[in-house]
Amino acid sequence: MKYSFRQLEVFLATAAHENLTRAAESLAMSQSAASSALRDLEQQFSVQLFDRIGKRLQLNELGQNIRPRVEALLDQARSLEQAMARHEEPGHLKVGATLSIGNYLAVEIMAQYMLEQPGAKVQLQVANTSTIVQKLLNFELDIGLIEGETQHADLEMLPWRDDELVVFCAPDHPWAGKPWLNDEDLLAAQWIIREPGSGTRQHFEWAMHGLLPQLQIKLELQHTEAIKRAVEAGLGVGCLSAITLVEAFRRGSLVPLSVPQRDFRRGFYFALHRSKFRTAGLQSWLELCRASV
Structure with missing residues (x-):
C-alpha cells in the first residue's frame, strides 16, 4: 500500500x-x-x-x-x-443525543450498555438537533439520537420510538381546569418554548401551522428544566416532550392541557452517517435502544 x-x-x-x-x-x-x-x-x-x-x-x-x-x-x-x-470488541462509542433524549433516556441506556459490555466506554454529548447533525456530518459522533427530522443526503434516519409534545401550565393558571384549548386560546397564550434548531421547536412549529406568525413567544430557552421552572413560576404556557414531564405531572407542580385539534405526535430517530462503519458495538447499542421502548 x-x-x-x-x-x-x-x-x-x-x-x-x-x-x-x-x-x-x-x-x-x-x-x-x-x-x-x-x-x-x-x-x-x-x-x-x-x-x-x-x-x-x-x-x-x-x-x-x-x-x-x-x-x-x-x-x-x-x-x-x-x-x-x-478477542472481543469492547464497543467504545461516541453518542450524541438531543436534550430531551439525553437527559431522560440516554443515560439509563448508556449505563445498561456499559454493564453488558465490560470495558466499553461511551462518550455522551447532549445538544440540540442541529448541533448533533453537524457533529455526525463531521464524523465527531458514531450515532445520534434525535427528536427532530433532517433530510441530509449523507445521513440515514432510522425510526426508534414514538413520542408526543404536551402543552402544560402551572396548577394555579386560569386554564388548569379547562377541558381543552381552542385556537383562540393558543393565540392568547404567552409561550415559553425551546430555541430554534431544537427538534422540539421544529415539531411545535409544525403542530401550530397556520397560527405561528401570530403566536406570542415570551421566552425561548435551551433547557427543558428552565422551561418547566418558568412555567411553574407563572410566566406562561409551555410545550415539551411527554417524557420530560412525567415527574412534574405526578407531583402536581405542572398540569397538562388538552389541545385535540392540533397533532403533537412525533418520533425519535437514530441518525447515522451513511459512510460510517457499523461496528458490533454500534449494532449492540441499536438493539439495546430498541429493547428499551
Whole structure:
C-alpha cells in the first residue's frame, strides 16, 4: 500500500481541526511529524487534499470526497485491532443525543450498555438537533439520537420510538381546569418554548401551522428544566416532550392541557452517517435502544 494508517489519521485530524498544530496535538505527535505524514500522503499520489488559507487547512473537493471512505476504513481497522487484541470488541462509542433524549433516556441506556459490555466506554454529548447533525456530518459522533427530522443526503434516519409534545401550565393558571384549548386560546397564550434548531421547536412549529406568525413567544430557552421552572413560576404556557414531564405531572407542580385539534405526535430517530462503519458495538447499542421502548 502507498499509504499508512497513521497518514490517514493525520488527514482526518487535520480535516477536523483545519490546523496542523492542533491536529498533531490531538494525535500526540509533533507538528513536524504530522506535517511530514500529510505531505508524504499527498506526494505518494501526486494530489493536494487541502487548500492552504493562511494557517487554516481547508479540505478541497478531492479531500471532501475521500473523507467518508477514510473514516470508514479506519473504523474497520480499529474494530479489527480490538477484536484481535482482546478477542472481543469492547464497543467504545461516541453518542450524541438531543436534550430531551439525553437527559431522560440516554443515560439509563448508556449505563445498561456499559454493564453488558465490560470495558466499553461511551462518550455522551447532549445538544440540540442541529448541533448533533453537524457533529455526525463531521464524523465527531458514531450515532445520534434525535427528536427532530433532517433530510441530509449523507445521513440515514432510522425510526426508534414514538413520542408526543404536551402543552402544560402551572396548577394555579386560569386554564388548569379547562377541558381543552381552542385556537383562540393558543393565540392568547404567552409561550415559553425551546430555541430554534431544537427538534422540539421544529415539531411545535409544525403542530401550530397556520397560527405561528401570530403566536406570542415570551421566552425561548435551551433547557427543558428552565422551561418547566418558568412555567411553574407563572410566566406562561409551555410545550415539551411527554417524557420530560412525567415527574412534574405526578407531583402536581405542572398540569397538562388538552389541545385535540392540533397533532403533537412525533418520533425519535437514530441518525447515522451513511459512510460510517457499523461496528458490533454500534449494532449492540441499536438493539439495546430498541429493547428499551
